[in-house]
Structure formats: structure tokens, C-alpha cells
Amino acid sequence: MTSQLIDPFDRTIDYLRLSVTDRCDLRCFYCLPKGFKDFEEPEDWLTFDEIERVIRAFGALGTRRIRITGGEPLVRKNLPELATRLHNLPGIEDLSLSTNAVKLARHAEALHTSGVRRLNISLDSLDHDNFQKITGGKLEKVLAGLMAAKAAGFTPIKINMVVMKGINEHEVEAMVDFCIEHDFTLRFIETMPMGDTGRDAVDHYVDLQTVRAKLEQRFEMIPSVMPGGGPARYMQIAGTDLRIGFITPISQHFCETCNRVRLSVDGTLYLCLGQDNKFELRPLLRDGISDDGLQDAIRHAITLKPERHEFNEQPNQIVRFMSVTGG
Numbered sequence: 001m002t003s004q005l006i007d008p009f010d011r012t013i014d015y016l017r018l019s020v021t022d023r024c025d026l027r028c029f030y031c032l033p034k035g036f037k038d039f040e041e042p043e044d045w046l047t048f049d050e051i052e053r054v055i056r057a058f059g060a061l062g063t064r065r066i067r068i069t070g071g072e073p074l075v076r077k078n079l080p081e082l083a084t085r086l087h088n089l090p091g092i093e094d095l096s097l098s099t100n101a102v103k104l105a106r107h108a109e110a111l112h113t114s115g116v117r118r119l120n121i122s123l124d125s126l127d128h129d130n131f132q133k134i135t136g137g138k139l140e141k142v143l144a145g146l147m148a149a150k151a152a153g154f155t156p157i158k159i160n161m162v163v164m165k166g167i168n169e170h171e172v173e174a175m176v177d178f179c180i181e182h183d184f185t186l187r188f189i190e191t192m193p194m195g196d197t198g199r200d201a202v203d204h205y206v207d208l209q210t211v212r213a214k215l216e217q218r219f220e221m222i223p224s225v226m227p228g229g230g231p232a233r234y235m236q237i238a239g240t241d242l243r244i245g246f247i248t249p250i251s252q253h254f255c256e257t258c259n260r261v262r263l264s265v266d267g268t269l270y271l272c273l274g275q276d277n278k279f280e281l282r283p284l285l286r287d288g289i290s291d292d293g294l295q296d297a298i299r300h301a302i303t304l305k306p307e308r309h310e311f312n313e314q315p316n317q318i319v320r321f322m323s324v325t326g327g
């Protein structure tokens with residue numbers, strides 16, 4: 001079935017990012033402020049039953065892909081149980097997870113068994129001290145998580161690196177070598193002005209065209225594609241299996257091909273990463289809405305999707321941190 005969710009700009013919406021918590025066990029300086037405590041209260045979190053109902057409704061409306069994200073999704077207890085439930089829903093063909101991998105070593109096998117196949121793992125540095133400075137966490141745990149994911153059979157494993165001037169730009173080539181060695185896919189991401197943290201980090205903004213130009217001096221790069229429905233533009237390094245994706249929301253936005261919406265842990269459906277347009281599903285779920293009513297509500301919400309973000313024109317607009325919607 002093709003998606004019944006068509007937005008006002010004729011884009012088909014068939015992809016949902018599902019945040020299962022706004023909490024995180026890292027404090028990447030460009031994402032969540034140190035000491036931040038203003039998290040959603042547990043009574044406001046959608047329960048697994050509520051999440052399953054919403055995803056079932058999206059599946060019935062033609063959504064095929066679900067990416068579980070956060071905060072840090074592995075902070076939510078019993079995540080593999082939720083993943084199993086979502087994997088078994090009619091229509092859901094592709095279940096993937098974004099994680100910082102801190103807790104992945106412990107959960108990789110159970111997640112693979114649950115039906116998650118594709119992983120995106122944040123990794124901004126391969127240097128222990130630099131990793132600690134950027135994230136407040138320990139690189140060893142992430143590397144252990146990555147190796148456990150490889151052993152469990154996830155494919156592809158995509159490494160997401162936010163490239164920042166004066167912070168980790170000098171590590172780009174080391175990350176390329178690391179991903180060639182381990183058969184990971186690599187994606188570079190531009191910093192976005194989300195929340196005060198994201199806006200402060202814009203001082204470290206790097207236009208990814210410059211990263212690409214520099215890599216082209218060392219490698220022959222040929223245009224490539226990668227399944228997954230995301231916005232990255234891929235290049236392959238000739239003579240290797242490495243594909244590198246460039247995610248450029250600032251230097252070259254890709255809103256005209258946007259196919260997604262985002263559900264936060266409190267049941268708010270965000271229609272755009274870079275706008276405030278949203279629709280609250282939790283009150284409807286807790287007031288006993290019928291399955292048909294829920295589908296109608298989702299159809300209505302999609303009519304609220306804006307044409308594009310305005311990170312460049314209105315950089316102060318988005319107050320929420322990236323950890324609310326999970327990227």
C-alpha cells in the first residue's frame with residue numbers, strides 16, 4: 001500500500017522517527033546543556049501500549065519505516081521488547097535505531113533478535129580525550145558497542161559525525177580510515193541551531209562542501225546511493241566499499257524531498273525538525289480515541305507540515321534541543 005499521508009506540498013510521508021525518551025547518558029555540548037534536568041515526567045511518557053497504537057495507525061496509513069531515537073533510546077527500559085512489538089506490526093517493513101552506543105554492547109544481540117536491522121551510531125571523535133570533551137562520556141564504551149553491533153550482524157552500521165571547526169574537523173580523515181577498516185558507512189552532519197546549545201555550536205559550523213573538497217584531494221570519490229530514505233548525498237571512495245554521506249541542512253537544504261515526521265516521548269507529533277508546527281496525540285490517546293479517530297487525527301496533523309525549515313533565516317526560532325526529537 002502506498003502512503004495515504006500526503007502533505008500540503010505534495011510530499012508523501014512514509015517515515016516516522018520515534019523518540020522513546022528525551023533523556024541521554026551523554027552531554028554532547030552542542031546538544032544538551034550540562035546539568036539540564038527539565039526532562040519529561042514519566043507519567044507523560046507514552047507507554048509501550050500507546051506507542052504501539054500510534055505506530056499501528058501510521059502503519060495502516062502506509063508508513064513503512066520507523067527509526068527509534070531519543071534522547072538516548074537505550075536509556076528507556078526494555079527497549080528490545082518495544083522493538084519486537086513494532087517489528088511485528090502490519091505494514092512496518094523497516095525498523096532502525098539511532099544510538100550513541102554507550103549501552104549497545106549489552107543490548108546489541110537482543111535488538112538484532114527483535115527485528116532492528118539498521119543502526120546509526122553517533123561518533124564525533126576517535127580520540128579518548130576529545131571524545132570526553134565533546135560528549136562527557138567514555139569512548140571505550142562506544143567502541144565496545146560498535147564491535148558488539150558488528151558481531152550481532154547489523155547492516156549497514158552508519159557512523160554519524162557532526163563536523164565542527166576547532167573541535168573535530170582534524171579527525172575527518174581518521175574517521176574515514178576507521179570506517180574503511182571496519183566496513184561502516186560514514187555520514188558527516190552540519191551543526192544546526194537547535195536550542196541554545198545548538199546555536200552556540202554554530203560558531204564551529206563547517207560547510208560540508210569544504211570537507212568533501214578536502215577529501216577529494218586524497219581520494220577518488222564517485223557518486224553513490226544508499227537505501228534508507230534519508231537526506232544524505234552519498235559518495236563512494238574508489239577502490240573501497242566506503243560510502244560517505246553528506247547531510248547538509250544548512251549549506252544545501254533538502255526539505256523538498258522530506259518524507260518524515262517525528263513523535264516525541266510525550267506524544268507530540270512534530271511536523272518539521274526546524275519548525276514548531278506540532279500536534280498533540282497523547283490527550284487523544286488518553287481520552288479513549290477510536291482507531292479510526294486516531295488515523296483521522298494523524299491525517300489532519302500532516303496538513304500542518306510546513307514547507308521547509310528556516311535555520312538560516314530564523315536561527316533563533318527553535319528553542320527545543322535536538323534530544324527532544326532525536327535528529
Ligand code: SAM
Nearest residue numbers: 031071072098099100122191192198322326327
Ligand atoms: N542518542 C542518539 C544518537 O546519539 O544518535 C539519538 C539522538 S541524537 C540527538 C541524534 C543525532 O543528533 C546525533 O548524531 C547528534 O550528534 C545530533 N545532533 C544533536 N544536536 C545537534 C545539532 N545542534 N546539530 C547537528 N546535529 C545534532
